[in-house]
Amino acid sequence: MIEMSSHVGSEQEAALPLVPRDVTKVYWPLALSWVFMALEGQIAMWLVGIMPGTKISQAGLLIVMSLAIFIESPVIDLLSTSTTLGTNQKSYRSLRKFALILMAWVTFAHCAVMFTPMYPLVSQQILGASPEVAGSAWYALALMPFWSACVGWRRFLQGIMIRAGVTRPISWGTLVRIIAMIGVGYPLVFAKMHPLAVIGIAMSAAVFAEAVYVHIVSRPVVRGLPEGHESAEPPLSGLFKFHLPLTAATMLMLTAPLFVSRGLTSSSTPVLDMAAWQTASTVIWLFRTITFALPEALISVHRRGSEPVLFRYCLLVGGSLTVLMLAFHFTKLDLATFLGLFRSDADVAERAALALLVCAALPALNSAMSYYRAMLTKEHVTSARLLAIGTSLISLLGALALGSALRMPGVVVAAFALTVAHVVEMFTLALAWKSVRANRPVLGS
Numbered sequence: 001m002i003e004m005s006s007h008v009g010s011e012q013e014a015a016l017p018l019v020p021r022d023v024t025k026v027y028w029p030l031a032l033s034w035v036f037m038a039l040e041g042q043i044a045m046w047l048v049g050i051m052p053g054t055k056i057s058q059a060g061l062l063i064v065m066s067l068a069i070f071i072e073s074p075v076i077d078l079l080s081t082s083t084t085l086g087t088n089q090k091s092y093r094s095l096r097k098f099a100l101i102l103m104a105w106v107t108f109a110h111c112a113v114m115f116t117p118m119y120p121l122v123s124q125q126i127l128g129a130s131p132e133v134a135g136s137a138w139y140a141l142a143l144m145p146f147w148s149a150c151v152g153w154r155r156f157l158q159g160i161m162i163r164a165g166v167t168r169p170i171s172w173g174t175l176v177r178i179i180a181m182i183g184v185g186y187p188l189v190f191a192k193m194h195p196l197a198v199i200g201i202a203m204s205a206a207v208f209a210e211a212v213y214v215h216i217v218s219r220p221v222v223r224g225l226p227e228g229h230e231s232a233e234p235p236l237s238g239l240f241k242f243h244l245p246l247t248a249a250t251m252l253m254l255t256a257p258l259f260v261s262r263g264l265t266s267s268s269t270p271v272l273d274m275a276a277w278q279t280a281s282t283v284i285w286l287f288r289t290i291t292f293a294l295p296e297a298l299i300s301v302h303r304r305g306s307e308p309v310l311f312r313y314c315l316l317v318g319g320s321l322t323v324l325m326l327a328f329h330f331t332k333l334d335l336a337t338f339l340g341l342f343r344s345d346a347d348v349a350e351r352a353a354l355a356l357l358v359c360a361a362l363p364a365l366n367s368a369m370s371y372y373r374a375m376l377t378k379e380h381v382t383s384a385r386l387l388a389i390g391t392s393l394i395s396l397l398g399a400l401a402l403g404s405a406l407r408m409p410g411v412v413v414a415a416f417a418l419t420v421a422h423v424v425e426m427f428t429l430a431l432a433w434k435s436v437r438a439n440r441p442v443l444g445s
Contacts, residue, residue, distance in 0.1 A: 264414060
């Protein structure tokens with residue numbers, strides 16, 4: 001049986017100064033979970049690489065991931081919402097109802113895009129994919145109607161567990177997801193199916209398995225929540241007010257890959273650039289991924305006066321990853337991975353390695369942003385993230401236009417624009433947090 005972590009709600013421990021070990025205790029299982037989750041992209045690339053039509057399938061996979069993640073955006077921030085607000089039985093019941101509403105919505109949205117004339121409009125007219133690439137991506141997306149709903153359910157429950165300090169089972173759940181993806185996907189490689197149909201089935205089975213696992217292991221945590229006072233049950237309107245700025249920010253953030261995809265399709269060698277960017281971004285994501293576990297961990301462990309410790313912790317995580325990413329490139333391990341593991345063509349691998357180098361600062365930037373996002377969310381200042389994403393997107397579009405005007409290679413334009421956008425977003429969040437601190441000089445624990 002999983003027991004509630006003793007650090008949560010303990011006045012004695014809350015009175016002690018926070019040390020990095022306290023953060024690591026909550027953070028490392030979440031970070032490991034994100035690593036496992038990042039391997040999903042590596043596995044998808046590997047499966048595509050051992051099937052025919054690699055370059056078209058790799059380009060199609062970029063459309064799959066861009067659209068699938070954008071459609072699921074309303075449920076992504078259930079993790080932050082339930083981590084922040086899931087303190088007792090009454091809030092849990094309201095959050096559960098709220099999560100189910102969002103899950104129904106994203107399922108409807110996915111089907112509306114995939115099984116109506118909206119799909120060619122979105123994939124070809126908006127994203128600019130060729131009919132061949134768009135048709136390849138359709139095979140995966142058509143088999144993933146419940147993918148977003150499964151993501152929503154497990155993120156809602158994971159937030160409840162993080163709030164309770166129970167993070168270790170979360171990493172096991174993501175391992176279940178990876179095992180399910182390989183177990184389902186690899187045998188289908190030999191079934192003479194379309195390569196991205198294999199990916200669609202494997203990804204759907206994987207996230208369903210993880211959702212079931214998280215549901216089971218979260219039951220003791222849910223039963224252990226205190227009942228709470230009548231006033232502790234947040235109304236749905238209050239949840240929407242808290243959550244919608246986060247969702248809007250995430251939806252705006254997830255338009256970035258769509259804009260990047262559109263930019264790549266407008267290059268002089270669109271299929272080559274799309275395949276190279278998907279190849280590079282799969283590995284770039286692996287280096288960035290554990291930084292995305294920081295906000296919820298910081299919200300969970302935050303105590304009065306702990307901000308300097310948390311900020312230094314984030315910088316250490318992000319700086320170390322940026323150094324590792326540079327070493328990965330300059331030792332040519334990136335080329336070895338692209339050519340050997342992903343079976344990419346030589347021209348694709350060379351451009352992918354260049355994109356990875358240009359994106360080397362992203363882990364450090366993501367870590368700094370994670371700190372600011374956590375502090376602002378804890379203070380319920382969720383609108384600041386929306387403002388930051390808005391300024392980031394404007395910068396992204398400007399950088400894409402500049403790179404295109406300078407006739408830079410498509411993947412270099414994408415990597416440069418993404419880095420510029422992250423720098424702008426980080427400074428916007430930092431200014432928002434500075435404003436909050438100025439108005440609230442003494443923060444609660």
